[in-house]
Amino acid sequence: MEQARSTIGKPVKTKFEDPESSASSSSEDEEEEEIEEELADVTFGDLQRARSNGSHVVLPKPKEEKKGGRANKNRPMEVSCKKPVSRFREVIQAPKKVVRDPRFESLCGTLNVDGFRKRYDFLFSNELPAEKQDLKKQLKKSKDPEVIEDLKQRISWIDKQLKSDSSKRTEAEILAEHKKKEREKAKQGKQPFFIKKSEIRKKRLVEKYKNLKGSGKLEAFLEQRRKKNATKDHRYMPYRRPDNIE
Structure with missing residues (x-):
């Protein structure tokens, strides 16, 4: 009973939290977190140098600016307005044109001269001679000097084409005959001769x-x-x- 009375008679101490102190503690926690984030980028060597000099102030490294990127390749790229725009820049991304020369591309195959002559023989045997005769008739009827000059140039071009074709055809026949003779000699065991x-x-x-x-x-x-x-x-x-x- 005496112990119960003694406890009842004593005043009970209650702790009341001050709102200003709680706010200050939360702000301190935030400052500590910011300092920790800043010091996370600082190297160990910088910390050692700061302690040896007696200065405890360490400046964090400046954060690098993020380069302009894009989420999708079809969207325009974000570029900083502080840098001057170059005169030559790619405004629209267009597919690059690939120029192919059939003479030097393996994708186009190899040229078969004999097959080409056989397929397009009608041009040199029928089409061009007929066109030449038609142009000669127009040349006799026309009186305009400009038209006459154009017709003469066209006729001379046709003559050159026919002349070159006849010479190439003769050379091809000579080469084919020579190859035929050399094949026969090679069958007999003789060494072939290349003309x-x-x-x-x-x-x-x-x-x-x-x-x-x-x-x-x-x-x-x-x-x-x-x-x-x-x-x-x-x-x-x-x-x-x-x-x-x-």
Whole structure:
């Protein structure tokens, strides 16, 4: 009973929290967290140097600016307004055009000269000669000098194409005949001989003269050649000096 009375008579101490003290403690906690975040980027070497110098102030490293990125490649890129925009910049991302040359691309296959001539032989045997005849008829009827000049240029182009095709065809026939003979010799055990381009040209000229002689046009061709060579030589001949020199 005495113990119960003693406890009842004593005043009970109650603790009341001050709102200002609680607010200050929370702000201190936040400051400590910020300091910890700042010191997280500081290296151990910087801390050691600060302690040796006696200065406990350590400046954190400046945070690097985030480079402009984009969530999707089709969206425009974010660029800082502080940096000047270059004059040459890619405004719209367009697919890059790939230019392919069929002469040097393995994707286009290899050129078959014989197959090409067989497929497009109708151009040199039918189309171009017929076009040449039509142009000659137009040339006789037309009176405009500009139209006449265009027609003459077109006719000369067709002549060049037909002439080059005939020479190439003759060279191809000579080469095919030579290969056939060399194959026969190789079967007999002989070493094959590869003909040069100069030899092919010589044989082509011989074939040309034979054809001209057979058709009776050799003399006219030789006369035309002589006139052409004479005009070339005349340009290099010196002028005659005057007899009376004062």
